[in-house]
Amino acid sequence: MRILIADDHMLLRDTLVLYFQNEEGIETATAADYQEAVGLVEAGPDFDLVLLDFSMPGMEGIAGLTRMMELPGAHRVALISGTANREVAEQALAAGAAGFLPKTLSARSLVNAVRFMALGEQYAPLDFMRAEEAEADRHPLAEKLSSREMEVLEGLTQGKSNKEIARDLDIREPTVKLHVKTLYRKIGASNRTQAAMIAKEAGLF
Incomplete structure (x- = not known):
């Protein structure tokens, strides 16, 4: 075999x-x-x-x-x-x-x-x-993002700065910037406002 x-x-x-x-x-x-x-x-x-x-x-x-x-x-x-x-x-x-x-x-x-x-x-x-997992019912948009990117995106929908998101997640600000850049590409957003709108329209948060 x-x-x-x-x-x-x-x-x-x-x-x-x-x-x-x-x-x-x-x-x-x-x-x-x-x-x-x-x-x-x-x-x-x-x-x-x-x-x-x-x-x-x-x-x-x-x-x-x-x-x-x-x-x-x-x-x-x-x-x-x-x-x-x-x-x-x-x-x-x-x-x-x-x-x-x-x-x-x-x-x-x-x-x-x-x-x-x-x-x-x-x-x-x-x-x-x-398995009756919530994961199985996730929105298709969420499937594109890692769990950390989802956390960062949630921070964007709340109007938080990179510094505030970094503090909340206990990670470095440059790391947040990297996640923001990556999730923009994955969901087709060009800025923070657009990313937040896409997430809210999709019902992610």
């Missing part, structure tokens, strides 16, 4: 490889981003299963999953994520993914899930899919 692990976090890749090295009959390859994963799949030989990190560079979410599934070769594709919620998992499964693996899975559960998917089955942990 050949498995490709595509994730931008080296520690996670190395950990997963160690998991599978202890299993008989599993051969692994790794990629640090989406394009590298595409290159390995196109180069062959075929992988039985491709594990894609939902938020790695070049992935573009469900679109990246779909593109990978459409590449030539007899390979199945599953999502692995530490941040995606139940809605994302459901979208992935509906798109035809082999499964969805939260990064909170134990080593044994992960190995069992991989074997299950490689046999042609579709996998998603029941406790994750059934």
